[in-house]
Each structure stands twice: as C-alpha cells, then as structure tokens.
Amino acid sequence: MQFSFKKLGISSGAKRIIVLDDEDAFELGVKPGDRVRVFAHTVQGMKIGPGKIAIVDIATNNETLPRGTVGLYDEVYNQLELSDKYNKISVFLSSKPTSFNAIKEKIKGHELSSQQIQEIVNDCTNERLLDIEKAAFIISLEVRGATDREVVDLTNAMANSGEILDFGDEVYDKHSTGGVPGNKVTLIIVPIIAAAGLFIPKTSTRAITSPSGTADSFEVLAPVAFSKTKVLEILTTEKVGILWGGALDSAPADNALIRIEKPLTMDPFPLMIASIICKKIAMGVKKLVLDIPCGKGTKFPTIEDGRKYANRFKEISTQVGIQTVCLLTNASQPIGHAVGPALEAREAMRLLKDPTIGPSSLRNKSCELAGILLEMAGKAQEGKGKDLALEFLNNGKAYNAMKRIIKAQGGNPDIDPEKIEVGPFMQEMIAIGDGFVTSVENKHINRIAKIAGCPAAKKSGIEIERKIGQKTKRGEVIFRIYSDSKARLDEAVEYYNAHLPQILGGMTLERI
Secondary structure, eight states: OEEEEEEOOOOOSSOOEEEEEHHHHHHHTOOTTOEEEEEEEETTOOEEEEEEEEEEEEEOOTTTSOTTEEEEOHHHHHHTTOOTTEEEEEEEEOOOOTHHHHHHHHHTTOOOOHHHHHHHHHHHHTTOSOHHHHHHHHHHHHHHOOOHHHHHHHHHHHHTTSOOOOOOSOBEEEEEOOOOTTOOTHHHHHHHHHHTTOBEEEEEOOOSSSSOOHHHHHTTTSOOOOOHHHHHHHHHHHSEEEEEGGGTTOSHHHHHHHHHHHHHTOOOHHHHHHHHHHHHHHTTOOEEEEEEEESTTSSOSSHHHHHHHHHHHHHHHHHTTOEEEEEEEEOSSOSSSEESHHHHHHHHHHHHHOTTTSOHHHHHHHHHHHHHHHHHTTSSOTTOHHHHHHHHHHTSHHHHHHHHHHHHTTSOTTOOGGGSOOOSEEEEEEOSSSEEEOOOOHHHHHHHHHHTTTTTSTTOEEEEOOOTTOEEOTTOEEEEEEESOHHHHHHHHHHHHHTHHHHHHHSOEEOO
16 A cells, blocks of 8 residues: 655654554554555655565554554654655555564474574564564573574674675684673773784674773773774774774674663573674674673673683684684672773773773783783783783883874874863762671672763763772772762762662671
8 A cells, every 4th residue: 555654753763663544554454563564656656675674553543643644753764765756655564574483493492494594684684573573583592592503503694694894814802791890901902902013993882781881981082983984994094993883783683683682681692602703703803802701790600601601602603713712700890990981991091001000900801811812813922922911001002002093083192091071970988887898799880880870971980999808997988979960979879878788788898
C-alpha cells in the first residue's frame, strides 16, 4: 500500500519505527510490533532500493495521524534518505527471515553451521531481525554456549559485516575486558608504544557501565570522533591515534548486538570474544595484548576463571590471524587515584609529564602491558619489555608522543595537567576511625561517580586518597567527590550517607 508520510521528529535511539492509523493497519493486516518493509517512491512513482525493515506502532486518534499518512521516526526517515524528491512511501507486511530459524536451533542447543551464522550476522547488520529476535540469539549463546568453530565463524562474519582496514603486518593494540574503575592505562600505553615507533591505531569505546571509557577521558584532551577519511589521514601520518570506534562504524553487526546486550546486561563469553576480536580485525590489528582484570565485581571473579577465558581467547585469535598475549591483572581496587573523564585525563598527563609523581599502580600496570607489546615487536628481549617501557616513560619520549597525538587530533599539545578543569562542586568524605584500608568495593566507587554525573559530565568523578594497605586516622580524607552540579553532588553524598555500612564494608577500616 502507498501512503503519504510525515516526519514525527521523534527518535527511538536505534529502532526503526513507523506509526500507522488503526484503520490503515487493519487493511494492511498488521498489528503493533509487526515487521514491515518500507520503500520510498520518487515523485515519478519509482520505488527506490530494497527498502528498510521497520516496526509498527498504531495511532488510534485520526487527529494525531490522518488515514493514508504514515508517521516516521527519525531513524526510518533518515535511513530512507527522504527529501523533497520523494512524495510517497510503500508499506508491506514482512515475514521473519530464515535466520530466525537458526536462532531457534541454537536455543535448542544445536551447533550452527557456518552458513547459519553468516545469515544471522547479515540480518543483524541489515536490521532484518527485530530486537527481541537478536535478544533471543544473545540469550542462546549465554545459556547454550558455542564451540570454537562457531566463535571463529561468528568473529569472521562480524568483522566482514563492514570494511576491514589494512595497515600491513606490524599493527599493535591493547584491550581490556573491563571491570576496574579508573583503568586509564591506555592513555599511558599508547604513547609508550608510539614512542617506540610502532603502529597502534587505538579505537576505544565510550563508557557503558563504568564512570569513564578511554574515549571519554581522551576527549578531555582532544576530539576523538572523526570521519573515516580523517581517521585514515591521522593514522597514515602519525601511525597512532586514540579514537572513538563508534564514529567508524567498523563491524556494524557487533554494534547491532551490543545495543541489545546493554539492556539485557548480558555479555556471553562466545560473543565477548567475537566482539573484541572482530573489531581488531576490522582495524587491521595483528598483535594484541589483552588485559583480563580478575576479582570481585569483574567478569572473572577468580584467577582460574580468567585463565580459562584467556586460553580460549588466544585459541580463537590465533585461528583468525591475531597473535595475542593475555595478562591476568588484579582488580581489587581502582587503578591510580582518579575516577571520571577529566580526573583520569589529568592523572594520566601528570604521570606522563613527571613519572616520579604518578601513582605506582598506574605506572606499573601500564608499563607491564606496554612491555609485552614491545617484546612482541622485537624491541625488547623477553622479560625486558617493562624496563624499556619505563625508559620511554622516564626519558620523556612517551610524553612527547602523547603531545603529538593530541595535536594530530586537534587538541592543545601544551596543555598543563593542572589546568584541566574538574567539577567546581566538591565534597570530602572522611574516615570515621583510625585503622588501615583493607579492601575497596569497586561497585560503590562506580555508583558514586555515576551519580555525580559520570561519564556524560566529564568534570565529575572521584579522587581517592586512601587505598588498600594505607593507614588512615579519624577525620582524614578518604576520597573526594567532584561534580559539575550541586544537585548531583548532594545526591552522591546522600547515597554515601544512606549506604554508609555497605560502603565502609567495602572500604573497611581495620582498627589497630
């Protein structure tokens, strides 16, 4: 059926939605939530392209949407590339794709063929599967798992859902499975590797569940979102970048599945492996060091859990052509003292500028991981990579490399770390007794930082004064909360006061 269309000026965030008058919907034979295919028509009446799959909502009031007119959410309007040269659209009821049958097979515990996995990935990429159908696939991987062969097929299919860049055989990268607040090591590792003359096209994410992602922190220093043309220009010229991967839309099938994983709060191990590796393939990475934080609150509560994952990750990455070294790291407390985009950027720049004043936990972990990459590149003998990384840090070459990265991406390379602005509203949280800090509950650190405004409010966050093993006296500052909003700061302090037993149960003061 052909219809006039009306741009509603509403965005769903990702889903393609159209709104039909209830009588038009009855005539078309669709109900709310049904799948339809939408085509644009030129003024001459020509139907354009393969159309786009959309989901139907129903308007029950003709005054809201007159019969014969379809309301379009922004996603549909933009993806159909509608403009004045189009005056009509067609809407047809659409059947489920055959890939959904494969998803049902996985739900039953059957191993999928390479072709079935490719069909699922193709339909995720082209939005032919509904969100609930993608969710069914994710849950099937969580419950049923996947064989190594299935994960390899899934990884390759997801990587090939977009363009794969080729920078040659010596392309390096670092990744973390996450779980530790303040884990800003990428901001130290990348300039160390760049100082060694190695190619490291570091694409990073914005924060999903943490107070700050690498892209959020580096964006305090310089822009991170560029067109693909500009990204290639930066990488070709500088051989290094700290970039937001979302702007490149590499491995779009992965992005389609991540969008569903967020509300599900699920990250099945087979999909986690495929997701990490497919993005590395897309960026042409050949050698990778993977940081696997282990401990309470992470994806790997024990070292043994992390070791099992590491072994499988290495096997899959080897099969797709990426040499990987995995490092199991301690996730018992935040890395360094700063949590939140601006605070983390400031702490990283302080360490790069003067390694003698930077936190030892940040310096040691960064140089350990960077050292592995230096050994993989043949720049240092086995077991000597950390020493070389420390040398690049101590002689200022890493700091100069960071300044070069900031300048290439449009920031101020001469920025004084002390001039990086943090939240103007601050509250100090004090110890209620004498003792030693014996443990830190990361989830409370994350929660307070997010209430204060992280990651969207980049000046917000937490600065930790006392960490595990440090002596604390009654009345001394344990940490400071920063925010760009007095209301947010008050809410963060209110959370602290309301959850004092739990917070101090995680940041325990052992009486002497």
